[in-house]
Amino acid sequence: xxxxxxxxxxxxxxxxxxxxxxxxxxxxxxxxxxxxxxxxxxxxxxxxxxxxxxxxxxxxxxxxxxxxxxxxxxxxxxxxxxxxxxxxxxxxxxxxxxxxxxxxxxxxxxxxxxxxxxxxxxxxxxxxxxxxxxxxxxxxxxxxxxxxxxxxxxxxxxxxxxxxxxxxxxxxxxxxxxxxxxxxxxxxxxxxxxxxxxxxxxxxxxxxxxxxxxxxxxxxxxxxxxxxxxxxxxxxxxxxxxxxxxxxxxxxxxxxxxxxxxxxxxxxxxxxxxxxxxxxxxxxxxxxxxxxxxxxxxxxxxxxxxxxxxxxxxxxxxxxxxxxxxxxxxxxxxxxxxxxxxxxxxxxxxxxxxxxxxxxxxxxxxxxxxxxxx
Numbered sequence: 001x002x003x004x005x006x007x008x009x010x011x012x013x014x015x016x017x018x019x020x021x022x023x024x025x026x027x028x029x030x031x032x033x034x035x036x037x038x039x040x041x042x043x044x045x046x047x048x049x050x051x052x053x054x055x056x057x058x059x060x061x062x063x064x065x066x067x068x069x070x071x072x073x074x075x076x077x078x079x080x081x082x083x084x085x086x087x088x089x090x091x092x093x094x095x096x097x098x099x100x101x102x103x104x105x106x107x108x109x110x111x112x113x114x115x116x117x118x119x120x121x122x123x124x125x126x127x128x129x130x131x132x133x134x135x136x137x138x139x140x141x142x143x144x145x146x147x148x149x150x151x152x153x154x155x156x157x158x159x160x161x162x163x164x165x166x167x168x169x170x171x172x173x174x175x176x177x178x179x180x181x182x183x184x185x186x187x188x189x190x191x192x193x194x195x196x197x198x199x200x201x202x203x204x205x206x207x208x209x210x211x212x213x214x215x216x217x218x219x220x221x222x223x224x225x226x227x228x229x230x231x232x233x234x235x236x237x238x239x240x241x242x243x244x245x246x247x248x249x250x251x252x253x254x255x256x257x258x259x260x261x262x263x264x265x266x267x268x269x270x271x272x273x274x275x276x277x278x279x280x281x282x283x284x285x286x287x288x289x290x291x292x293x294x295x296x297x298x299x300x301x302x303x304x305x306x307x308x309x310x311x312x313x314x315x316x317x318x319x320x321x322x323x324x325x326x327x328x329x330x331x332x333x334x335x336x337x338x339x340x341x342x343x344x345x346x347x348x349x350x351x352x353x354x355x356x357x358x359x360x361x362x363x364x365x366x367x368x369x370x371x372x373x374x
Contacts (some may be wrong), residue, residue, distance in 0.1 A: 001034075001110065001113065001114070001115055001116060001341055001342045001343065001344065002116075002136060002341055003110075003332065003335055003336045003340075003341065003342055004333070004336070004339075005085075006085070006106060006336050008084050008085060009077055009079075009084055009085055009104045009336075010214075010304070010333055010336050010337060012079055012080065012084065013079070013080075013317050014079055014101070014102045014103060014104075015050075015079065015100060015101060015102050016056060016078070016079045016099075016100070016101060016102070016103060016104040016105075017045055017050050017054045017055070017076075017077070017078045017079070017098070017099070017100050017125070018075075018076075018078045018097070018098070018099040018100075018101070018105035018106070019041055019045075019058055019074070019075070019077075019078050019097070019098050019099075020069075020073060020074070020075050020089075020093040020095075020097040020098075020108055020109075021034070021037050021038060021041060021062070021073060021074055021093065021096045021097075022034075022037060022070060022073055022093065022095060022096060023062075023065065023067070023073055023074045023092075024071055024073075024092055024093035025068060025069065025070070025072075025125075026073040027066040027133060030220060031067075032142050032171060034063075035060075035063070037096055038059070038062050038063070038320050040096070040100075041096055041097075041098035042055055042058075042059070044098040045058075045098045045100050048098075048099070048100035048101075049100055049119075050100040051081075051359060053080070053081030054078045054080070054081055054100075056081070057078045057081050057082055057083045058076055058078050059169075060083075061076055061078075061083045062074060062076060063084050064319065065086070069144070069372075071091060071092055072088055072089055072090060072091065072092065073088070073089030073091060073093045074086065074087070074088065074247065075087045075089055075093075075108070075109045077104045077106075078316060079104075083332050084262065084295055085104075087109060089109070089112055089148070090112070091112065093108055093112070094108070101119060101325065101326065102300075102325050103275040103300075103325050103326065103329040103330065103333055104148040104331055106332055107290075107294075107325065107328040107329070107332065108292070109135050110332070110342060110344055111290040111344050113291075114250065114344065115253055115254060115343070115344075116134075116136040117136070117195050117196060117249045117250050117253075118134060118135050118136045118192040118193045118194050118195055118196075119133070119134055119192075119194055119196040119197070119198070119242070119244045119245075119246055120132070120133040120134075120185060120188050120189045120192065120194045120196070120197045120198070121133075121197075121200065121238075121242055122181060122185050122190075122197070122198065122199050122201075122209065123200050123201045123227050123228075123229055123235075124178075124181055124199065124200070124201040124202060124205040124206055124209055124229070125141065125201055125202040125205055125228075125229045126173075126174045126177060126202055126204065126205050127177060127204075128144070128145040128146040128180070129143075129145045129176060129181040129185075129201070129209075129229075130142075130143075130144055130145075130182070130229060131143040131144075131145065131181075131185060131190045132190040133187055133189065133191065133194065134192065134206065135191075135192040135193070136192070136193065141188060141191065141192065143184050143188060144156065145180055145181050145184045145313070146180075148317065168350035174204060174205065174208060175208055176211060177205075177251055178205055178208035178209045179208075179212055179319065181205075182209050182212040182213055182219065185197065185199075185209065186213070186214060186217065189217060189220075194217075194220065195220060195249050196220055196222065196245050196246055196249055197213070197217055197220050197221045197222070198221075198222045198223075198224065198238075198241070198242055198245060199221060199222070199223045199224070199237050200223075200224045200225070200226055200227040200230060200241075201214075201225070201227050201229060202225075202228075202229075203225050206223050206224075206225065209222075210223050215256060222241075224238070224241055226238040226241055236306065241293070242349075252343075252348075253343075254345070255353065256342075257285050257343045258287070258368070259358055260285075260360045261287060261358055261359075261360050264360070264361060264364065267361065267364055268283075268358055268359040268360065269353065269354045269358045270354035270355045270357065270358070271273065271296075271309065271327070271354075271357055272309060273358075273359070274331070274357050274358065274359045275287060275307055275308060275309055275331075277315075277359050277361055278304075278305060278307055278331070278334040278335070278338065278340075278359075279305050279307060280305075281305060281338045281362075282359075282361050282362055282363065283334075283335065283338065283340040283359045283360070283362065284340060284341065284359075284360045284361060284362045285289040285340060285341040285342065285359070285360040286331065286335055286340060286341070286342050286343070286357065286358070286359050286360075287342075287343045287345060287347055287348075287353065287357065287358045287360070288328070288331070288342065288343070288344055288345070288357045288360065289344075289345050289346070289347055289353055289356035289357070290344050290346060290347070291347070291356055294327070294328060294356070295326070296326075296327035296328075297324050297325060297326060297327055298323045298324075298325060298326075298327045298330040298331070299311045299313070299314055299317035299323065299324055299325075299330075300314075300322065300323055300330050300333070301314050301317065301321075301322055301323075301326055302319075303337070304326075304333055304334045304336065304337020304338060305334060305337065305338065306333050307330050307331070307333075308320050308322075311324075319322055
């Protein structure tokens with residue numbers, strides 16, 4: 001998981017208000033229920049010392065957000081009277097939460113987000129296509145493509161001296177329309193950095209689109225005849241295929257991170273080793289087991305790499321005013337500040353990970369903790 005979307009949270013100083021709440025709008029009393037939940041969280045923030053400016057900023061965003069149908073949640077982060085990041089959660093949080101602390105409490109957001117896969121799906125026929133692209137941050141882009149050719153789009157029935165001419169003209173029209181769809185698809189895929197491109201719909205149209213896709217996208221493309229642009233068509237099979245394809249890519253990414261971690265010969269495992277690697281800007285990807293009950297702490301200074309298991313380590317780094325913060329908050333800040341990635345695992349996925357955390361390293365040298373000198 002790339003964490004660049006969190007950068008605004010670390011471009012300004014704390015303290016931070018972090019709020020997670022169930023904002024589901026599937027019942028008649030949804031709005032009063034949201035109001036009650038927010039009031040309870042507001043009181044918790046005040047008890048922790050949050051200032052009125054932050055609470056007022058949160059209030060405006062939470063009460064004023066655009067409601068969605070069904071069950072969902074909100075994650076909102078504010079500092080110095082300004083909401084810096086507001087995210088919809090695809091499901092309500094495990095529990096409503098309000099935190100006032102030196103760093104934003106982002107781990108619940110990251111655990112629920114999981115591996116984000118950028119993708120494009122194109123539902124095509126011989127006239128054009130409807131396309132949707134989702135970036136790794138979940139931002140949708142849509143395109144409605146109408147091919148330049150409208151006649152002739154059907155081959156004539158056999159017979160007549162002009163049959164071959166019209167059949168050839170129809171094929172050329174399909175091909176040109178497919179080219180227009182291909183160009184729009186490539187443009188969307190490049191904008192979102194797609195890792196999956198699903199080409200669906202009319203068999204002849206998808207074949208022509210697939211044949212014209214540039215080589216760099218060929219290995220990322222999945223072609224299917226599921227789905228139809230016809231009004232009222234059932235898209236269930238296409239939706240299922242899209243979800244399955246995206247999940248497979250996410251699983252492959254997690255497996256690759258675990259494989260890379262495994263070949264490091266026990267280097268980079270455990271909290272001490274991960275902290276040491278972050279101090280050295282050595283982490284490529286941190287692996288962490290999601291544990292909502294975790295309450296461990298670390299010490300930090302002003303810079304992302306000023307992170308330690310005890311204040312003495314920071315004193316040796318000439319940090320004069322260390323702060324004690326949530327361990328997961330300190331780890332994520334260091335990852336964002338060093339352009340490192342994160343992989344979040346369920347408890348059953350990495351039962352032998354020391355301290356529930358490890359790191360795939362960018363490099364290993366003799367000074368790397370755990371590496372035998374020789």
